[in-house]
Amino acid sequence: MCGASSNENLTEPLYVLTQFEQIRAMVESEFNVEEGFVERNIPTFYVKMQEDSKKAFLRLTQRMESLKLIPVLKRREKRIVLLAIPKPSTKPSQNIINIGLLFATLGTVFLSGYLQSSDIAGALMFTGAIMAILGSHEMGHKLVADKHAVEATYPYFIPGLPPIGTFGAVIKQKSLPPNNDALFDIGFAGPVAGFIVAIIATLIGVQLSVVIPSSQLPPDTQFIPVPLLFQFITILFPPSGIGDVIQLHPVAFAGWVGMLITMLNLVPVGMFDGGHVARSLVGKKAHQILSYLGILLLVIIWYPMAFLALLFGRSQHPGPLDDVSQPTTLRKLAAIGLIAVFILSVIPIYPLLG
Numbered sequence: 001m002c003g004a005s006s007n008e009n010l011t012e013p014l015y016v017l018t019q020f021e022q023i024r025a026m027v028e029s030e031f032n033v034e035e036g037f038v039e040r041n042i043p044t045f046y047v048k049m050q051e052d053s054k055k056a057f058l059r060l061t062q063r064m065e066s067l068k069l070i071p072v073l074k075r076r077e078k079r080i081v082l083l084a085i086p087k088p089s090t091k092p093s094q095n096i097i098n099i100g101l102l103f104a105t106l107g108t109v110f111l112s113g114y115l116q117s118s119d120i121a122g123a124l125m126f127t128g129a130i131m132a133i134l135g136s137h138e139m140g141h142k143l144v145a146d147k148h149a150v151e152a153t154y155p156y157f158i159p160g161l162p163p164i165g166t167f168g169a170v171i172k173q174k175s176l177p178p179n180n181d182a183l184f185d186i187g188f189a190g191p192v193a194g195f196i197v198a199i200i201a202t203l204i205g206v207q208l209s210v211v212i213p214s215s216q217l218p219p220d221t222q223f224i225p226v227p228l229l230f231q232f233i234t235i236l237f238p239p240s241g242i243g244d245v246i247q248l249h250p251v252a253f254a255g256w257v258g259m260l261i262t263m264l265n266l267v268p269v270g271m272f273d274g275g276h277v278a279r280s281l282v283g284k285k286a287h288q289i290l291s292y293l294g295i296l297l298l299v300i301i302w303y304p305m306a307f308l309a310l311l312f313g314r315s316q317h318p319g320p321l322d323d324v325s326q327p328t329t330l331r332k333l334a335a336i337g338l339i340a341v342f343i344l345s346v347i348p349i350y351p352l353l354g
Contacts, residue, residue, distance in 0.1 A: 019043070019067065023084050026063050027071075030056035031082065043084040047073075054179055054325040061178055061321065073322040080324055090174045093153045105157035105166050106131065112165030116250045129201040129254030131157075134169045137194030137261065141171050141273075144189040148182035151175040164257055179322040180280040184331045187276025188338065191265050195341055198258025202233050205252025211241035224248075227259050229344040256347075263345040264302065266338060269294040269309040270317060274338070279317045280327050281335055287317055302349045 023043045024036050031047040038044065050056070060071050064084060072083040106127060113126030138155035145152040151174040158167040177183040226234075239246055248256070268278035268290040275294075279287040291309075298306040 023064075023067065023069070026060060027082060027084070030060045034079075045082045045084075046079050047082050049080055049324060054181075054322065057322045057325065058178055070321060073324050074319075075324060090151060095154060098154045098156055101157045101159065102155075104159045105169075108159040108161070109165035112162040113250050115162050116253065122250045126250035126254055129205070129251045130164070130166065130257060133194050133197045133201060133254065133258035133261065134166065136197045137190045137265075138169045138171050140189035140191075140193030141186055144182075144185045145171075145173065145177075148177060148185065150177050150182060150186065163253075168261060176318060177320040179320050179325050180327045181325075181331060183276055183320045184280040184327050184335075187273045187280065188331075188334060191262050191273050191338070191341065194258055194265075195262045195345070198255050198262060199229070199233075200255075201251055201258060202230060202255030203237060205249045205255050206234055206237055206239050206246075208249035209239040209252050210247050211239055211243045212245055212247050213243035214245045216243075217245060224256065225348050226256060227263070227345050227347045230256060230259060259345040260347050263342060263347060264298075264305055266342040266345070267294040267298055267305075267309060269298075270315060272309070274342075275317060277335060277338060279319055281332065284316070284319060284323075301346060304349070 020036075020038060020043055024033070024045070027033055027036070027045050027047070031045070031053065032050065034046040034048060036043070036045045057071065057073055064071055065087075067084075068087045069084045070087050072085055074081060074083075109130050110123050110127045113123035113130075114120070116126065117123055134157065135155065142152055142154060153172045153174070155169045155171050157169045159165070160167040173186075177186060234246060265272055266274040266277075268274040268287070270291055272294075275287070275291065278290050282290065295306055295309045298309050
């Protein structure tokens with residue numbers, strides 16, 4: 001059943017009222033509507049969730065496209081409210097900026113690789129490995145966003161300083177995911193894609209690395225701690241040579257960087273990838289608590305990133321358009337796999353040797 005207060009109607013703009021009946025018919029075709037009215041120029045409906053409400057919301061989203069409206073489904077106290085809000089306008093992406101940053105990052109990464117290997121071949125291999133890891137990570141987000149009809153830019157690569165030569169890459173989402181399934185998938189796809197490429201780079205790089213006696217190392221040699229997965233790979237596929245120290249090839253270092261990126265992105269903070277996944281699984285309030293716990297975790301294992309995480313964690317995650325429907329069981333199980341990926345990728349900031 002649906003109704004509207006006559007007093008409210010007198011204060012609403014005519015264009016809102018003329019659309020209201022059309023919008024109400026759309027909503028009633030997909031949901032069981034308890035009450036409908038116009039609130040602050042926004043068509044608002046209290047609805048009851050049904051078994052197919054997740055699919056019903058997606059259908060409603062497509063139907064409201066013709067009216068340039070977006071449905072938003074959320075909890076209001078103990079009731080479910082559906083709002084029909086105007087679709088915000090978005091500026092077209094300036095891909096020339098993406099291209100410019102890409103070439104700038106290629107240059108800074110190549111320089112970093114050359115400083116490590118002192119030869120062009122090693123620099124090119126390092127550049128290819130780093131860009132493949134970052135590119136696969138961000139394109140994983142982009143492709144899944146496109147699949148779920150979430151408008152997103154192409155990656156913005158960020159030039160940086162040696163020894164890595166980049167501060168990573170980002171894509172910008174211009175619209176919200178339709179539901180928690182889509183939010184989970186977008187957060188999940190990037191780290192997993194980048195992690196797979198990081199494993200491949202590590203496998204290749206370890207074979208190109210050599211084992212040497214520590215006595216042959218210069219006095220100012222710096223040691224880096226490695227994650228569990230990196231250790232497993234060096235045990236299962238040991239590099240050539242005799243000694244007690246592995247001298248990493250630039251490609252192996254790129255694999256290490258890829259695991260570092262995976263670890264940092266999976267911390268469940270704010271708008272990090274892990275934050276997207278956590279928000280889709282546990283909701284708004286619990287995600288805020290997890291964000292602060294994630295910041296505390298970063299203080300322990302990689303404290304420089306804790307400051308950035310604190311910045312991201314202060315703002316609330318917007319969540320999806322349908323913030324009521326729950327993600328599928330398969331996605332909940334996949335989250336366990338992400339926890340395993342995080343554990344395998346953890347790199348403590350303090351050196352294990354030297």
